[in-house]
Amino acid sequence: MERKPMLNTLIKRLSHLRASFQIRAFRSALSSLDAAPQFAILGILSGLFTGLVILLFRVLVEQVLTWILPSGPDRFEQLAALERFLLPTAGAMVLALIFALLKQENRGVGVSHVLERLHRHQGYLSVKNLLVQFVTGAIALISGQTGGREGPAIHLGASVSSLLGQTLKLPNNSIRVLIGCGAAAAIGSSFNTPIAGVIFSMEVIVLEYTIAGFMPVILAAVTGTLVVQQVFGDEPVFFIPGIAMDSYWDLPWIFLEGIVIAVLAAGLIRLMVICHDRAPKPIAVKIILAGLVTASLGFVVPEILGVGYDTVNQALQGSIPLMILLLICCTKLVATAINLGLGMPIGLIGPTLVIGAMAGGGFWQLASTVSDQVSAPGFYVILGMGAMMGAALQAPLAALMALMELTRNPEIVLPAMLCIVIANITAAHGFGAKSIFQTQALMLGIDLTGRNSRSLALSRASVESKMSRKFIVANARLDRASAEQVLQSQPTWILVKSGAGYDCLLKAADLQRALADLRQDTFDLQNIPADRKDIARITWQATLDEAFDIISRGGVQALYVVRVSATQLDRPVGILLPEDIENYYHS
Template sequence: MRKNNLKQRIHLWSGDQLEQLRLHLARHDALLQLSLLGLLTGLLAGTVIVLFRMVVEQTQAGFLADGLPENYEALSPWLRFLLPIAGALIIALFFHLYAKGETVLGVTYVMERMAYHQGYLTFRSFVLQFVGAAAAIISGHSVGREGPHILLGAVAGSLLGQRLFLPNNSIRTLVGCGTAAGIAASFNTPLAGVIFALEVVMMEYSLVSFIPVILAAVTATGISIAAFGNAPAFEIPPMTLPSLAEIPVVLLLGLLVGGLSALFIQLMQMTMARVTRVAFWRRVLAAGVLMGVVGFLVPQAMGIGYDTVNSALLGELGITLLMVILVAKVLATVACLGLGVPGGNIGPLLFLGGCLGSLTGQIATHVFHHETLDVGFYALLGMGAMMGATLQAPLAALTAMMELTHSPQTIMPGMLVIVVAGLTVSELFRKESLFLTLMRAIGKDYDTNPVMLALRRAGVASVMHTRFVRPDRRISRDKAEALLRDQPEWLLIQGDERPVGLMPAVDLVRFLKTEEGITVSQIDLLEIPGQRVDVAPIYLQATLQEALERLNRGAEALYVERMTAPGIRRIYGVLTREQLESAYKL
C-alpha cells in the first residue's frame, strides 16, 4: 500500500512538473528548457543519421568493387542500367504499400509542415524517407543524403515535442534543432547546420532559437565523429586566392554558376508542373529508367558523386569529361528529383558547382595563360556558389564550403562568388530559391512576414489571462459576490456543454452596485448590462499565429484548453484580440 501511494505521489509530481514545463515553454524566452530539449534532439537525430549512413555505406561497400561506397564506374554498363531501375521498383512498391498518398519528402516537406502544420511531422514520413532515400542512394540515383538527413532529424525533434505535448512554438524550435543536426551529422559541419536551419527552415535569428539549435548541431556532430571520424568530406591541399588579378575569373564563375542555377531551378519547376497528376509509381519508374540510361553512358553521374567532386577539386578531370559529366548530372538530377525520387538536392548541387568551377578554371588557364591559377580552388568556389544561389542561402553555403574542406582562406573570394551567383539568379533571371519554387509547385506557400514569424515564436499560454472564473449563466447574488472576492478579471460564462461568452468581471461589480442589482436575487449573466463577446476554444499547445487565425475566422475571444483525460478538458486561461495584438506590437 505504501509503495502504491509513493508511486502515485511521484506520478502526480512528475505530471505537475511537466505541466509547468509546458506552460513555461509557451513563452518566447524559455531558453534553458529549450536548450536541454535541443541537446536531446541532437542526440536522437545524430543517432538516427549515423544509422542511416551506416545502412547506405555498408550496403554500397558490399556490392561495389574495392569496397568503395560510390565506385559505380567499376560496374558493367548493363548493371549500371539495371541498378537504378531495381531501386525504383523497390521505392514504388514500398510507397504503394505504406505511403497513403504522402510522397513529398525532404526539405520541402519540412518547410510545408512548418508553414501549415506548426512543425508537426509524422512517423510515416520518417519511415518513408529512411527506406526510400536509402534505396535511391544505394541504387545509384542522382540524389543527395542531406535532404533525407534533414527530414530524419526534423522528425526526431518534432516527435519528441509531440510525445511530451509541448506547445507548438517549442515544437517548431525542435524541428529547427533537428534540421541543424541533420546537416551537421551529414558532413561534420555544425556551423553550416545551424545557419542552414535558421536561414532556410526557421527564417529567423533569435537567441532563444539560436542556442538550442547550436547544441543540437554540436551533439549530432559529436555522434557522427564518434562513428565516422573527424576527417573533412573532401581531402584537398590548402587553397587560397593567389592574386587579385584573378578576381575577374571569380566574377565570371559567379555569373556562370548563377546561370546554371537558374537553369536547374527552371528545369525542376517545369518537370514537377508536368508530372503532378501522374501516379507516383509511374514517375519513379520513369526516373529509374532515365537514370539507368545516364548510368550506362556516364557512370560518374551516378549516386551522390562525392568521389567525382573530389577528383574535380584535385584537378584530375579534363575539360571534355567535365562537360559530359556536367550535362549528364543536370539531366539525371532533374529526372530523379523532379519525378519524385525521395532524396536530397544539396549533394547534386555541390557536384554541379564543383564540376563547373573546375571547368571554368581549366578554360581560364588555357585562354588567359594564368600559370598560377588553381583549378581546385575554382571547383571549391563553384560548390559554394551553386549551393548558395540555388537555395538562396549564402551564409549557409559559405560556411559549408569552409567546413567541408577546412579551408578558411576562401572566405573573401567565396563571399564574392556566392553574392554574384545569388544576384544573377534572383535579379537577372528572377528566380526564387529552389525550396520555395518546389513549395509553389505543390500548391503551397511559405509566409515570411515578420509579424507571423514573431507570433510563431510564442504560445497562447504565454499571454493568456489566468485570473478568470467560470460561473454558470444564471447565478444567485450570494454566488456572484463570492466569485468576486478573488478579484477575477474575466467571467467565462458556462453554458450547458461549453463556455458561451466572456465578460469583464468589472461589469458584474458595476451591476451589483446599482439599485437594480440590489433588488435582484437571480442574475442572468447574458442579460445584465455589460460587454460580452462570443468565445471559441483553442488548444494550449497553439502559437499566437494560430490564435490570430482562429480570431480572424469569426471568434471574438478564445479560451485556452487541453484534454487532460479522455472526455475531460481543462481550461487554463482566456485570450482576447486586444491582448494578442499588444503581444506582437511590443
C-alpha cells in the same frame, strides 16, 4: 549554528530547481523563448536523437554500398555497363511499388514535406512519414539514384525532434524550434559541418534569425555532429590541396564563374519545374520514369550515379579532362532536375556541390587557355561548389559556411564570398530564380514568402505565455448567493457556460455592478447589462500566431484557452484578448 540556515537555504533552492524542471513547469516555461535552460536541454536532446538516427541511416546505406561496391561506397564506375542500368532501374521499381501502396498522406518526404508541415501544421511530423523516408531514402541511395543523403537526413532529424516535442506535449512554438534543431543536427552530422547546419536551419527552414533561437540550434548541431563522429570520424568530406587565390588577376574570372554558375542554378530549377508540371499523375509511373532516366544517363556517364563525392575529389586534383567535366556537369544537372521534379525521395544539396565542382573545373580549363595567371584548378572547383549551392538554395551564408567546413581552408573565404554573392544575385534578379526549396514548396501549393514579420514574431510564443488566469467559469443563470460566491475569488473575467459549451465572456465588474443595481434574486449573465465578448476555443499549445488567425478569421473578441484532460474533456485554463497579442508584438 550558522551552517543550518545555509543548509536549509540550499535545500530550498534545490527543491525550487527540481520543481522548475518538472514536466508541467517545463512545458509552461517553453511557452516563450525566454526559457534558455529549458531550450538548451531540448537542443541537446534533439541533437542526440537526430545524431543516432542519422548514424543508423548512414551505417545502413554505406554498409550495403560497400558490399555492392568493394572499392568504395561512391564508386559506381566499377560496375559493368549493364549493372549500372539495372541497379537504378530495380531500385526505382521497388520505390514505385512502396509509394503505390502508401496512402497519399504518408507519401510526403524530404525538405519540402518538412516545410509544408512546419507552415501548415505547426511542425507536427508523423512516425509513418519518418519510416517511409528512412526506407525509401536508403533504397534510393543504395540503388545509385542521383542525389544526396542530406534531404532524407533533414526529414529524419526534423521528424525525430518534432516527435520528441509531441511526446512531451510541448507548446507549438517550441516544436517549431525543435524542427530547426533537428535540421541543423542533420546537416551537421551528414557533412561534419555544424556551423553550416546552424546557418542552413535559420536561413532555409526556420526563415529567421533570433538570438534566443540560436542557442538550442547550436547545441543540437554540435551534439548531432559529435554523435556521428564517434563512428565516422571528423575528417573533412573533401581532400583539398593547399590552395588559395594566387593573384588579383583571378578576380575577373571569379566574377565570370559566378555568372556561369547562376545560369546553371537557374536552369536546374527551371528544368525541375518543367518536369513536375509535365509529369504523369500516378506516383509509381513518375518514380519509374525518374529511375529509367538515371539508369540511362548512368549507363553512359557512371559518375552521375549516387552522391558523386569521389568525382569531386578527382576534379579538385585537376585530373578530369575538360569534355568529361562538361559531360558530367550537364548529365548530373539533367538527372537531378528530373529526379527532383518527379519526386524521387533523395537530397539535392549533394548534387549542387557536384554540379558546381564540375562546372568550376571546366571553367578553370577554359580560363587557363586564355590566361596563364589563373590559380590552381581546385580553387575554381571549390568556388563552383559554393556558388552552385548558394545560388540554388538562395542561402549564401549557409553555402559559405559549408564551404569553409567542408574544405577546412580559410584561404578560400574572400574569393568564395565574391563568387557566391555574384551567383546569388544573378540567379535571383537576373533570371528570377527562387530558392529551389521555395520552388518545391510552391509546387505543393505553399507560399513560404507569405509569412510576414508579424507572423514570425507571434510564432515564437505560445498562448500560455500571455493568457490571463484571473477568470472563473460560471453558469449562465445564477441566484444572488451563487453570483456573490463567483465574485469572492476576485476574478477579472467570467467565462459563461451554456450547456456543454461556453457562450461568451464578460467582465466580473459587470456582474458586480448588476448585483448592486438590480433588486432581483436571479441573474442571467447573457442578459444583464454588460460588455459581452464573442469567444472561440484554442488549445494551450497553440502559438500567438494561431490565436491571431482565429480572432481575425472568426470575428471573435476573445479566446478561452483549454487543456484537454485524460478524459478528452476541455478544461479552461486562461483567457486571451487581442490586446494581449498586440502588446506582445510591440514589446
